[in-house]
Amino acid sequence: MSGRLPACTEARQHLPELVLGILEARDRGLVLAHLEHCSACGLEADRLALTADLLSEIAPPIDPPAPLASGVLGRRRAGRAGRRTIRRRRIVVVVAAAVLAGVGVLAGRLTVPARTLPSGQGSPAGASTGLGSASGRAPAERTSDLRTGAGTVVGTVAVYGGDHPWMVVHLVGLGDHRVVDCAVTTVAGRALDLGQFVTTVGGWTAALPVPASSLRVARVTSPSGAVLARADLSR
Amino acid sequence: MEPPASRRVGARRPRADRVHADASDEVLLAAMAQGDEEAVVAFVRRYERRVYGLAWTMLGDAGLAEDVAQEAFVRAWHHAGAFDPRRAAASTWLLTIARNLAIDRVRLRRPVPVGPDDLAALLGASEDHPDLDVGRGGRLRDALGRLPAEQRRAVVLAAAYGYTAAEIGDAEAIPLGTAKTRIRAGLGKLRLLLEGTEASL
Numbered sequence: 001m002s003g004r005l006p007a008c009t010e011a012r013q014h015l016p017e018l019v020l021g022i023l024e025a026r027d028r029g030l031v032l033a034h035l036e037h038c039s040a041c042g043l044e045a046d047r048l049a050l051t052a053d054l055l056s057e058i059a060p061p062i063d064p065p066a067p068l069a070s071g072v073l074g075r076r077r078a079g080r081a082g083r084r085t086i087r088r089r090r091i092v093v094v095v096a097a098a099v100l101a102g103v104g105v106l107a108g109r110l111t112v113p114a115r116t117l118p119s120g121q122g123s124p125a126g127a128s129t130g131l132g133s134a135s136g137r138a139p140a141e142r143t144s145d146l147r148t149g150a151g152t153v154v155g156t157v158a159v160y161g162g163d164h165p166w167m168v169v170h171l172v173g174l175g176d177h178r179v180v181d182c183a184v185t186t187v188a189g190r191a192l193d194l195g196q197f198v199t200t201v202g203g204w205t206a207a208l209p210v211p212a213s214s215l216r217v218a219r220v221t222s223p224s225g226a227v228l229a230r231a232d233l234s235r
Numbered sequence: 236m237e238p239p240a241s242r243r244v245g246a247r248r249p250r251a252d253r254v255h256a257d258a259s260d261e262v263l264l265a266a267m268a269q270g271d272e273e274a275v276v277a278f279v280r281r282y283e284r285r286v287y288g289l290a291w292t293m294l295g296d297a298g299l300a301e302d303v304a305q306e307a308f309v310r311a312w313h314h315a316g317a318f319d320p321r322r323a324a325a326s327t328w329l330l331t332i333a334r335n336l337a338i339d340r341v342r343l344r345r346p347v348p349v350g351p352d353d354l355a356a357l358l359g360a361s362e363d364h365p366d367l368d369v370g371r372g373g374r375l376r377d378a379l380g381r382l383p384a385e386q387r388r389a390v391v392l393a394a395a396y397g398y399t400a401a402e403i404g405d406a407e408a409i410p411l412g413t414a415k416t417r418i419r420a421g422l423g424k425l426r427l428l429l430e431g432t433e434a435s436l
Contacts, residue, residue: 016422017415021338022399051426053323055394056330057372058357058379059292061284064301068287069279071301072308073272 008034008041015045019052025170025204029143029158144231146171146220155220157231161212169197169204171220174228181221182206186214187234196223256280260325261318268316279308285326286333292357293337293397303340307333334394341397349396349406354388357395378428386421393418 011034017023018031035042146155146169155171169182182194182204190210197204208215215233222228255263255277263281266274286307290300311318311329318328358379379387385407392398392406404414 013415013419016419017393017400020393020418020422021335022393022397024399024401048422048426050323051422051429052394053327053331054375054429055390055425056289056334057285057327057375058391058395059285059289059330060357062288062291064283064287064304065297066301067280068283068301068305068308069276071305072275072279072312075305075309076275076312 008038011035011038011041012044015041015048016052019045019049020055021052025168026156026158029168142233144218144233146218146229146231148229149227154229157218157233159208159212159215159233165208165210165212167194167206167208167212167215167218169206169218169220171204171229174220179223180228181223183219183221184208184210184215184233185217185219186210187216188214261320264311264315264318264325267312275308275312278311282326282329283308285330289330289333289395290337292395293334294340299340300337303333303336307336310336334397338397349392349398354391357391358387374429378425381428382421382424386417386424389414389417390421390425 011031014023014027014031018028023031035045143156143158145153146157147153154174155169158168158170160166160168167184171180174180179196181196183191184194185191192209194206194208218231218233219227220229255266255274258266258274258277260278260281263274263278267278283304287300287304290303290307291297294300294303307329310332318325322328323331358376379391382390388407389403392403393400398406400414400418401411403409403418404411407414409417
């Protein structure tokens with residue numbers, strides 16, 4: 001095992017928060033990386049997730065303002081027709097994709113652009129009540145600091161490779177609740193917008209439309225285009 | 236073929252002339268996986284109050300809660316074929332999908348302020364809601380009731396409101412490490428309690 005991975009004892013300290021979906025992105029990445037290599041901890045997480053999932057039963061039933069069925073049918077049809085709202089395209093929780101992307105469970109806080117999601121393959125059962133297949137998980141290929149122009153570290157970018165590459169942006173030092181844009185540039189100079197997120201989101205996940213190895217730089221910008229921070233992703 | 240209109244609004248368990256209304260969750264999910272929209276309607280009617288209730292509890296906003304609840308059903312439908320009844324009850328599976336969606340939205344807003352009365356109401360909620368699964372819901376509340384109060388609050392703030400450990404620390408005016416310890420101890424004990432009673436249900 002690589003010395004950078006947390007030991008079992010440390011990973012297990014984080015498992016309750018992981019299965020509850022509230023673990024901060026940086027720790028989550030580390031723990032998931034550990035679980036990739038440690039089936040004992042993976043089993044433990046899986047069992048703990050069953051308990052955490054039961055807690056979803058705690059809330060009282062409440063009548064929705066109107067019956068939901070027609071909206072559900074409408075969304076599904078709209079989804080199949082490829083008509084999704086901007087918001088849903090950009091900010092959706094992707095339990096299924098996370099399984100494919102290698103997160104397994106606990107994808108509650110991950111977001112990716114929906115248009116990049118493979119459909120019909122993932123299982124929210126694995127995502128919601130278990131850890132999915134161990135083979136689907138992989139540690140980050142690399143993690144780079146996000147720095148302001150003045151060199152202050154304000155977060156990290158963790159890049160995950162494989163067939164469905166993705167990355168997690170974790171911002172801690174950009175101040176209050178604000179909307180930012182995230183883009184990457186490849187080594188070939190191609191610029192790709194990954195979407196918008198809110199700085200207080202904790203960890204924001206984006207599927208990558210290009211191989212992880214082709215990335216050179218990630219930028220976080222304000223909606224007006226000012227670069228707030230950048231991370232060097234070249235090896 | 237629709238149930239009478241009078242049954243549509245607020246009907247907990249539609250007893251319509253459709254077989255779907257009386258079908259088990261597993262049968263409905265299997266039919267949904269085949270694209271049976273009537274099964275979807277029956278499944279949504281059966282669980283919309285539970286799903287909306289969870290989303291509203293976590294988000295404190297009717298519009299967001301409705302959005303999350305609808306999306307949860309769409310995802311459940313999309314993945315109905317992958318539901319594994321050996322792992323969890325359909326309601327748990329569905330509510331966990333909804334919870335994951337709601338947590339993501341929680342992260343996009345400030346946490347909903349939660350007072351002691353809110354927590355007490357949540358923990359006592361099952362008695363007022365006979366359509367909650369008595370076995371599972373009652374078992375869960377029994378187990379929660381046996382946790383030390385500070386662990387119970389930490390677990391419920393995390394599970395029902397999506398609070399992170401740091402937010403629990405702020406809310407409870409305790410150090411981050413203490414918040415993490417309470418979550419860990421509470422969930423661990425809960426697991427022992429629930430696993431201990433599993434055989435009896």
